[in-house]
Amino acid sequence: MFNARLSRDTIGGLFFAAIGLSFVLAGSDLPMGEASRMASGYFPRLLGYALIFLGLLISLKGTFSKKRPHEVIYRFALKEVLILTTALLLFAFLLEPAGLLASLSLLVFISSFAWQERTIKEALALTLVIDLLMIAIFVGGIGLEINLWPQGW
Known part of the structure; x- marks a missing residue:
């Protein structure tokens, strides 16, 4: 049933x-x-x-599914949702005035702290790797024409 x-x-x-x-x-x-x-x-x-x-x-x-008939749904992770929402909003509002590199770096750095065990050193390393991959793939690979830096630079 x-x-x-x-x-x-x-x-x-x-x-x-x-x-x-x-x-x-x-x-x-x-x-x-x-x-x-x-x-x-x-x-x-x-x-x-x-x-x-x-x-x-x-x-x-x-x-x-009959595997977990009484699975408990854990608490709503409000802190993590707020961290991710803040990071995404900052990215959206800073993309045009600050450029892709700065806004993406901020997005990755802030959102990496949604995982509670993340250290600052790990967050910086992750930010650097994502930035380099983004530049290699989107700018170098497919030739996306987007400002990496603020418009006055």
């Missing part, structure tokens, strides 16, 4: 499906195009449908 319970997988899957739905709705006003000639709405909707599908699969797996 069906025993309703909210496992981590059930809640996580529903969260993914909700994010996917927001992508689909946000991209609904944009032209879709086709696979050979994608328009601006193609990728957001495709990503949204994929997230909805995977989210519902994960949610169903979590709901009907």
Whole structure:
């Protein structure tokens, strides 16, 4: 018989499906195009449908799984959510005036402290590695034209 319970997988899957739905709705006003000639709405909707599908699969797996019948959902990690939200907002607001390198460095450095055991040395090393990878891939590899530094530099 069906025993309703909210496992981590059930809640996580529903969260993914909700994010996917927001992508689909946000991209609904944009032209879709086709696979050979994608328009601006193609990728957001495709990503949204994929997230909805995977989210519902994960949610169903979590709901009907018999492995952990009484799984306890742990506390809501408010501190970690606030750290990540702050890092993302700073990135968004600083990207244009400060450039990609400074805003990405700040994003990676701050968000790395959402993991409680992170040291400053590890956060700096992670920031450096991510910055170098970003420059190598996006600027050197695909030639993305974006300001790495503030506009006056």
